[in-house]
Amino acid sequence: AQKITQTQPGMFVQEKEAVTLDCTYDTSDQSYGLFWYKQPSSGEMIFLIYQGSYDEQNATEGRYSLNFQKARKSANLVISASQLGDSAMYFCAMREAQAAGNKLTFGGGTRVLVKP
Amino acid sequence: DAGVTQSPTHLIKTRGQHVTLRCSPISGHKSVSWYQQVLGQGPQFIFQYYEKEERGRGNFPDRFSARQFPNYSSELNVNALLLGDSALYLCASSLLGGSGNTIYFGEGSWLTVV
Numbered sequence: 314a315q316k317i318t319q320t321q322p323g324m325f326v327q328e329k330e331a332v333t334l335d336c337t338y339d340t341s342d343q344s345y346g347l348f349w350y351k352q353p354s355s356g357e358m359i360f361l362i363y364q365g366s367y368d369e370q371n372a373t374e375g376r377y378s379l380n381f382q383k384a385r386k387s388a389n390l391v392i393s394a395s396q397l398g399d400s401a402m403y404f405c406a407m408r409e410a411q412a413a414g415n416k417l418t419f420g421g422g423t424r425v426l427v428k429p
Numbered sequence: 430d431a432g433v434t435q436s437p438t439h440l441i442k443t444r445g446q447h448v449t450l451r452c453s454p455i456s457g458h459k460s461v462s463w464y465q466q467v468l469g470q471g472p473q474f475i476f477q478y479y480e481k482e483e484r485g486r487g488n489f490p491d492r493f494s495a496r497q498f499p500n501y502s503s504e505l506n507v508n509a510l511l512l513g514d515s516a517l518y519l520c521a522s523s524l525l526g527g528s529g530n531t532i533y534f535g536e537g538s539w540l541t542v543v
Contacts, residue, residue, distance in 0.1 A: 355536065360533055415532060417474060
């Protein structure tokens with residue numbers, strides 16, 4: 314079974330509007346962390362936001378917020394007030410406590426294109 | 430402050446050759462991980478090193494090897510290159526080796542095998 318599932322391969326969003334990127338995960342660990350990264354065409358993987366499994370509050374970082382629903386095993390990323398520079402691939406990733414080392418498991422990504 | 434730096438940024442190799450990719454973590458970070466990202470897919474974990482010891486290894490053949498130096502920089506080596514090794518190789522660093530640490534990535538090394 315896929316550990317991280319991103320069901321939206323691509324989406325368009327109008328500039329200045331909000332967009333939600335879906336991510337569901339599968340783990341038997343009680344302790345885990347969820348990450349979102351942005352990858353422009355240059356290739357660099359840019360860290361956006363982190364949510365720990367024991368965090369009671371949803372994580373927020375500027376225009377990014379994470380809608381964490383533990384019982385449903387979902388960790389959706391919300392980008393508010395989209396900008397043209399937000400056009401990129403977005404990856405959801407998970408680190409499980411039982412995984413060896415600092416291993417991240419990534420989803421297949423969602424390509425976002427912001428329209429002016 | 431400098432982020433994670435990788436070199437070279439782009440390279441082309443011939444099948445059967447060997448390649449060495451280099452990574453310098455963020456200053457103060459002791460953990461370095463390597464990922465392979467094939468076009469159209471998410472990155473796949475190859476190795477993690479912490480305090481110069483291998484702490485994790487992904488499902489990659491023995492042609493892939495890595496090491497970490499006393500200054501915490503790292504090298505990824507791939508022997509007997511195959512066409513399928515063409516990918517973006519990403520290096521990531523974190524402060525410590527375990528959970529609860531944010532993981533930062535470099536810009537990657539684009540490897541093309543012809």
